[in-house]
Amino acid sequence: MTQDNPHLSRRTALRTVAGAALASVAGCLDGNGSTGPNGSSSPGDGSGVFQQVTVEGTELIVQFDSDSGFDQINLIQPDGELFGQREVAAGSQQVSFDLGTAYAPGEYEIVALSDEETVGESSHSVQPNLGIIEMGIGRNQPEEMWDGPESEIEEEAFVTLENQGTGPDAVTKLLFIGDVPYPSDEEGTNYVDDEDVSGIYDPESDSEIEQVIIGPGEQITLYSSRSPFAFVPGAGTSCSKESKTGEFELILETRVGGDRVTKMYSIQYSGSQETDNCDISISEA
16 A cells, blocks of 8 residues: 655654664665765665665665565655655565655655654765756757757757766746847747746657756757747847857756856857858857
């Protein structure tokens, strides 16, 4: 049976036993609080009841010996409230909790119980950390884009991201603000404050999608869907006889914690009044 009850208190969830028996099994999985790559905790040294805790995709997975002797595992979120409960079937070696992308980042406690008494616990940090690895324009790097018509690809952009944290996240909006041909604000497509527009294109569905999930240790590539590098009369930045330079900000809005991931870029337009002959180059500012 699976139960998720966020309204139970931490006191109810832990149900500690009398005395100091808990001290021998409490703490992090490797005894020193270290967390391995991709959101994994190091295997235990025999003093704890869990072998390993990992976050894969959006799931937190707890592994243990089949003869561990406990019948329930609780996951306590950073505010001390119960995130979820899992009953441990006889002979089983793992349980999992679906974190989704609406969880609170921070330190989680994993508590093992037997007959409603705590027999061991551990902690695990669940915190995303997204970084922009590369950004490019379809007209300059078509090999990095999806397989589609050249006229569509050259107006779009790609963004490569990496999650170096220990928890999943979801990118919900892709924005280009500043001196691009067709920016995402009122100077262009104007969807900055539109909750129904993400600006993210999904080649598989050939449509704009609500969000893209990135798990810990993963690297993904996003594609724009609102043609930020299309020359539109009366919008954004246009080419002219003389070359010009400017700056723009790449912004990624994320779901976990409501954080933004941003990076500034310099942009240069070659001198030409014909858009077909106007070259665009970008570099990190």
